[in-house]
Amino acid sequence: MHFGPHLLLAALEGLVTSAVLALTALGLSLVFGVMRVVNVAHGEFFMLGAVLAWAISTAISGHPALGFLAALVIAPLIVGAIALIAERLVLRRLNYNPEATIVATIGMLYIIQQLALTFYGPEARPVEPPFSYRILLPWFGYSGYKLSVIAASALLLITTWLVLTRTKIGLIMRATQYDSETAQAFGIPVDRVYGGVFALGAMLAAIAAVLIVPISQAHYLMGQDPLLLSFIVVIIGGLGSLRGTVVAAVLIGLSDGIISMFFSPTLAKIIATLLVAMVLVFRPQGLFGTASR
Amino acid sequence: MTPLLTTKGLSRSFGGLRAVDSVDFTLMPGEIRAVIGPNGAGKTTFVSLVSGRIRPTSGTIIFDGADITDLPAYARVRQGIAYTFQITSIYANLTVYANVALPVQLTLRHGHSKSAIQAAVMAALEHTGLADRAHMPAGQLSYGHQRLLEVAMGLALKPRLLILDEPTQGLADSEIDNFVELVRDIATNATVLLIEHNMPVVMQLADRITIFNAGKILAEGTPEAIRDNAAVQDAYLGTAP
Amino acid sequence: MSEASPAKAYALHLGVIALLLALSFVLPGYYHGLLARIMVLAVFAMGYNMLFGYAGLLSLGHAMFFGAGLYGAGLAIIQLGWSVPAAFAAGLGCGVVVSLIIGLLALRTTGVAFMIVTMMFAQVFYLLILYFATWTGGDQGQVVPQPARVLEFGATSLDLTNPTVRYMSALALFTIVLLITLAIVRSRYGRVLVAIRENEERTKMLGYDTFSNKLMAVVVSGAICAASGAAYALLFGYVGSSFASVQYSILPLLWVLLGGAATTLGPLLGTLFMYYVIDVTSGYTSAYLLIVGIALILLVLFFPKGILGTIRQRWLGWLP
Numbered sequence: 001m002h003f004g005p006h007l008l009l010a011a012l013e014g015l016v017t018s019a020v021l022a023l024t025a026l027g028l029s030l031v032f033g034v035m036r037v038v039n040v041a042h043g044e045f046f047m048l049g050a051v052l053a054w055a056i057s058t059a060i061s062g063h064p065a066l067g068f069l070a071a072l073v074i075a076p077l078i079v080g081a082i083a084l085i086a087e088r089l090v091l092r093r094l095n096y097n098p099e100a101t102i103v104a105t106i107g108m109l110y111i112i113q114q115l116a117l118t119f120y121g122p123e124a125r126p127v128e129p130p131f132s133y134r135i136l137l138p139w140f141g142y143s144g145y146k147l148s149v150i151a152a153s154a155l156l157l158i159t160t161w162l163v164l165t166r167t168k169i170g171l172i173m174r175a176t177q178y179d180s181e182t183a184q185a186f187g188i189p190v191d192r193v194y195g196g197v198f199a200l201g202a203m204l205a206a207i208a209a210v211l212i213v214p215i216s217q218a219h220y221l222m223g224q225d226p227l228l229l230s231f232i233v234v235i236i237g238g239l240g241s242l243r244g245t246v247v248a249a250v251l252i253g254l255s256d257g258i259i260s261m262f263f264s265p266t267l268a269k270i271i272a273t274l275l276v277a278m279v280l281v282f283r284p285q286g287l288f289g290t291a292s293r
Numbered sequence: 294m295t296p297l298l299t300t301k302g303l304s305r306s307f308g309g310l311r312a313v314d315s316v317d318f319t320l321m322p323g324e325i326r327a328v329i330g331p332n333g334a335g336k337t338t339f340v341s342l343v344s345g346r347i348r349p350t351s352g353t354i355i356f357d358g359a360d361i362t363d364l365p366a367y368a369r370v371r372q373g374i375a376y377t378f379q380i381t382s383i384y385a386n387l388t389v390y391a392n393v394a395l396p397v398q399l400t401l402r403h404g405h406s407k408s409a410i411q412a413a414v415m416a417a418l419e420h421t422g423l424a425d426r427a428h429m430p431a432g433q434l435s436y437g438h439q440r441l442l443e444v445a446m447g448l449a450l451k452p453r454l455l456i457l458d459e460p461t462q463g464l465a466d467s468e469i470d471n472f473v474e475l476v477r478d479i480a481t482n483a484t485v486l487l488i489e490h491n492m493p494v495v496m497q498l499a500d501r502i503t504i505f506n507a508g509k510i511l512a513e514g515t516p517e518a519i520r521d522n523a524a525v526q527d528a529y530l531g532t533a534p
Numbered sequence: 535m536s537e538a539s540p541a542k543a544y545a546l547h548l549g550v551i552a553l554l555l556a557l558s559f560v561l562p563g564y565y566h567g568l569l570a571r572i573m574v575l576a577v578f579a580m581g582y583n584m585l586f587g588y589a590g591l592l593s594l595g596h597a598m599f600f601g602a603g604l605y606g607a608g609l610a611i612i613q614l615g616w617s618v619p620a621a622f623a624a625g626l627g628c629g630v631v632v633s634l635i636i637g638l639l640a641l642r643t644t645g646v647a648f649m650i651v652t653m654m655f656a657q658v659f660y661l662l663i664l665y666f667a668t669w670t671g672g673d674q675g676q677v678v679p680q681p682a683r684v685l686e687f688g689a690t691s692l693d694l695t696n697p698t699v700r701y702m703s704a705l706a707l708f709t710i711v712l713l714i715t716l717a718i719v720r721s722r723y724g725r726v727l728v729a730i731r732e733n734e735e736r737t738k739m740l741g742y743d744t745f746s747n748k749l750m751a752v753v754v755s756g757a758i759c760a761a762s763g764a765a766y767a768l769l770f771g772y773v774g775s776s777f778a779s780v781q782y783s784i785l786p787l788l789w790v791l792l793g794g795a796a797t798t799l800g801p802l803l804g805t806l807f808m809y810y811v812i813d814v815t816s817g818y819t820s821a822y823l824l825i826v827g828i829a830l831i832l833l834v835l836f837f838p839k840g841i842l843g844t845i846r847q848r849w850l851g852w853l854p
Contacts, residue, residue, distance in 0.1 A: 038646055038649075038650065090831055090835060093835055094834060094835065098645060098646045099592055099645065099646070099649070100834045100838070102592075102594075102646065102649055103592075103787065103791070103830055103833075103834050104830065104831050104834050104835070106594075106784055106827075106830055107826075107827040107828065107829075107830030107831035107834075108827065108831065109827065110823045110824060110826050110827025110830070111824060111827035111828060111831070113823070113827075114821035114823045114824035114827065115821075115824065117821050118821050118824070228657070231650065231654075235650075264665070266661055266664055266665045267665060269661055270658055270661045270662060270665060273654050273657050273658050273661065274654075274655075274658050276654060277639075277651050277654040277655055277658070278639075280643060280647055280650060280651050280654070281639050281640065281642050281643060281651060282642070284643065284647055
């Protein structure tokens with residue numbers, strides 16, 4: 001294959017990564033933006049989504065699309081419920097103290113991960129894609145499912161954006177994000193908003209995982225890379241900024257796909273992590289964000 | 294006599310707002326100077342610039358003949374500029390003694406023996422009338438005593454210039470009388486720069502008064518001159534004393 | 535806090551050291567080895583406590599300081615053939631250099647950003663070990679050969695692989711670091727660190743250069759953790775990347791939280807207790823990180839002062 005088609009393939013793969021990453025990072029960003037909580041267990045909600053997708057799709061016989069669609073609906077709901085319980089039982093009791101919640105979500109990370117290991121096992125298991133149509137390009141064939149992942153993610157991002165900017169729920173969330181005490185004084189149930197946002201953040205990660213699991217596989221340690229990448233995206237994009245998050249996700253996804261074609265993945269991770277740490281040290285508002293409040 | 298503190302063209306902007314706008318200010322050694330003015334006039338920003346808590350946008354600050362504009366706050370403290378916070382800022386979880394021991398262990402020039410520290414700490418506590426509460430956690434003191442502790446910490450630094458930012462705010466009348474005595478006493482050894490809203494306190498204490506308005510110095514003079522200044526009365530004092 | 539009774543405090547610390555010494559002669563083989571390991575890891579926790587407990591800086595990247603000592607010492611022997619004391623010094627030196635660089639960068643941030651930045655630098659350190667697998671042995675790790683782990687004093691030699699020598703070396707390191715910690719905590723500098731933890735802005739306005747003091751704390755903490763890592767490589771003869779992974783940044787936090795942050799003996803107690811819990815539960819589950827996770831959440835929710843912190847608050851105010 002020549003360089004051009006090679007690059008196109010890399011770019012397509014990068015876009016798939018971007019699409020999933022944007023959804024996952026958006027969840028992390030919402031939780032941090034509204035609640036000021038850094039959720040270290042976010043990657044585990046992602047993993048849980050994938051593992052549940054496997055469990056649900058294997059439980060349902062018949063056409064693979066049936067099982068997949070069921071997983072796409074049920075898995076995020078279960079993950080959202082688990083997140084809500086964790087929020088009520090732990091984060092709320094800590095009064096959302098930033099440092100204590102980080103330590104607590106580290107605890108959640110281990111608990112979820114190790115329970116997955118205990119009940120699901122150490123194997124990587126595949127989920128059959130709902131359809132296996134291949135689009136034939138002049139140079140290579142490309143999975144139609146992967147393209148549909150990009151489309152589905154774009155659709156979800158637009159929906160989220162509309163909800164945040166055009167609806168009353170979005171207004172309430174933004175008011176809480178801007179000043180939770182004033183919001184409380186104006187009768188906004190800040191407590192319930194926090195619970196809802198934490199569940200929503202986890203559900204976005206779970207949806208992303210269900211979408212990706214027919215391409216990669218479900219494994220109990222699969223949450224680690226999305227967590228790191230989401231952190232990178234949220235920090236580069238500016239904490240709590242939706243537009244910045246999407247732009248950064250596309251940037252990171254594309255460069256990750258293209259760079260890993262030419263460099264070793266470890267080296268790519270080293271450079272990316274170091275760069276992001278430097279961004280946090282020297283430009284904490286992110287590359288696309290404006291000065292913090 | 295050379296001034297203890299001089300600022301030339303001192304300015305600080307926040308966004309588009311010029312909180313302090315080219316202020317030329319001179320303070321002579323041994324003075325008690327009150328800085329008054331309406332809320333938002335830039336008084337606290339001005340003393341924060343002098344103490345080094347915030348950096349100026351432009352202008353210079355000269356302390357005892359040396360340019361200190363680029364010195365970080367902690368180094369200015371070591372030069373003899375002490376700042377007491379408007380919003381009480383003490384170590385609530387430490388004892389009153391430990392609160393004062395921190396500034397003492399910095400300024401003791403001769404030996405750091407336990408007895409030397411203890412003597413200096415107790416002296417500062419006696420001075421402010423807190424000696425019998427030395428081993429209480431500072432957070433359990435009454436509000437008025439916390440204000441006194443704040444001053445005791447400033448005193449323990451043995452400053453040449455002590456900046457007091459609204460020290461009588463929230464104090465009862467009886468406490469205010471003691472406070473006035475305390476500041477007079479401090480002024481025998483140090484220069485005092487005082488931000489204060491309580492006009493009787495200002496009139497009793499100040500050798501000179503500087504009035505800030507909208508980031509600039511509106512007027513400056515003795516308490517009598519200020520009281521008689523019609524422009525000042527219109528702009529700020531209204532019908533008060 | 536502890537000005538009143540230094541004698542009691544010193545007596546307690548010497549008592550603990552004497553107890554550990556006595557245990558060397560009564561413990562059966564398995565526990566004897568385990569306790570030696572725990573003492574070395576407790577030194578790691580004491581280093582962490584220096585920064586987290588006293589200076590109030592919550593780092594999520596201390597595995598890199600432990601790792602710097604571990605690899606600094608281990609590779610000095612494996613790749614360069616250095617002697618035991620030189621290798622230990624190399625590990626310590628690596629820890630000082632790494633912590634100085636990380637401190638200069640990470641201390642520009644505060645709070646949550648400090649936690650994330652330290653975690654990311656530690657991740658870079660971990661990935662570098664994997665990337666340079668030809669030298670470091672990657673995730674397989676490397677064994678430090680037994681003949682190299684012998685300490686020569688002229689004619690006499692101490693074989694660090696001998697269980698008694700190993701135990702005594704671990705105890706010696708533990709004792710030195712414990713006494714250093716105690717001295718720092720009771721010093722002028724220790725009080726300044728606590729002041730920075732309690733109210734940094736105030737401390738600045740009392741004339742203290744808080745940045746330099748915090749940097750010093752990072753370096754002291756990093757050096758202690760590196761000493762622990764170097765000792766681990768020399769006494770237990772294995773260097774592996776897992777010791778630099780995120781998990782080894784979380785463990786010292788857990789040990790310190792459990793034993794009691796800002797107490798001199800808390801790190802030992804926390805490490806000891808956590809190993810005991812894992813030992814007891816290992817019969818039921820192999821997923822011991824589950825215990826770590828549950829312990830972390832229970833501690834921050836119900837027991838944020840830890841064992842000794844609570845004891846100090848309720849009964850023994852003089853505990854350092």
